[in-house]
Amino acid sequence: METKDRNLYRLDELSDYKIASNYSDVRGWKIVDADNRTIGTIDNLWVNKDMQRVVYLDVKVDKKLIEDSHNEVHDAIAYDNGKEFVYKDGDSHIIIPIGSVNINKDTKIVMANGIGYDTFRNTSRYNSQYNFGRDYERNVMKSYYPADETAFNDDDFYNRREFENR
Template sequence: MEKKDRNLYRLDELSDYKIASDYSDVRGWKIVDADNRTIGKIDNLWVNKDMQRVVYLDVSVDKSLIEDSRKELHDVIANDNGREFIYKEGESHIIVPIGSVSINKDTKIVMAHNIGYNTFRNTSRYDQLHNFDRNYERRVLKSYYPADEYDAGFNSDDDTFYNRREFDNR
C-alpha cells in the first residue's frame, strides 16, 4: 500500500498498540486448514489503524505448502495447461481474515475451518518486504470465498470493505 492511503499496519510497526487482554497473541502459533493440515505460522497481525482492530493474520507459509505449489506448477507447465500465477522468490506470506479462523488457546493452534489446503496452496502470496494493496486483498477473498456474493463494499477503497463476516473476530 502506498503511504498516502495506507490503512493497514503490521502490529510490530505500531509501538503504541498492543493486543487487548481478552485476546490471545497468536504470533508464532501454527495455523491449520479445515483438515488439520499445516499451512504455516502466524508471523504478524495486520491492524486497521482507523478501526483500531486486527483484520488479517499474516501467515508465513509452511515450506511443504510452497513445495506442493511448485510441484503443481511444474506439472501444469509440463502438460502445457498454463497457469495464472507464478510465485516469485520471497513470496512466502499470505493473509487470512481474522474472522475466518478460530483460536484454540489450550493447544495454541489457529484453525481455518472453511478453507482447505488446496485453496491455501493456490492463494496468491506476497513478499513480506513489500506491503500489499486492496487489489491483493480482493484476490485473496475471492480465492477463499469464490461462491460468496459481495456487496458494493467489496469494491470500496475505504474501511467499509472490512464490514463483513470475514473480518468479525468476535
C-alpha cells in the first residue's frame, strides 16, 4: 500500500500516539475464541489516523492454530503495494476488529465475540513485515461476518459496530 494512501498504522509506528488512560494496553495479552480456545497473542494495534483510534488488534496466531490449518487452502492473501504475495510460513498474523472482542482487565485475556476457532483457522493471514490493503481487510471481514458482505464498501467501512471500542 502506498504511503500517500495509507490511513492505518501500527501503534508502535506512531511516536505521538499513546493509549488513553481509560483503556488497557492489550499488547502481549492472550486472545481466545468464545470457547476459550487460544487464537494467539496480541502483537500490536492498528490505528486509523483519520479517525484517531484503534480499529484492529494485530494478532500473532498461535502455532497450534497454524498447524491445524496447515493443509487448508487459503484464498489468500495479503497485499503490499498492490501486489499479491503467496501465502508463506511467515504469514502468521491476523487482524481482528477492536469491537469484536471483550477485554478482561483482571485476567489480561481478550475474548473474541461470536468468532469461532474454525473461522480464525481459515482466515487468511499476513506477514507482519508488510502492510495490508483494503482487499485483505474485506477478505477478513467476509470471513468473520459472511452474512454482512454488502456492508464493506469504502465510504463507511469503519463506521460499523465491529470497529467501536467499547
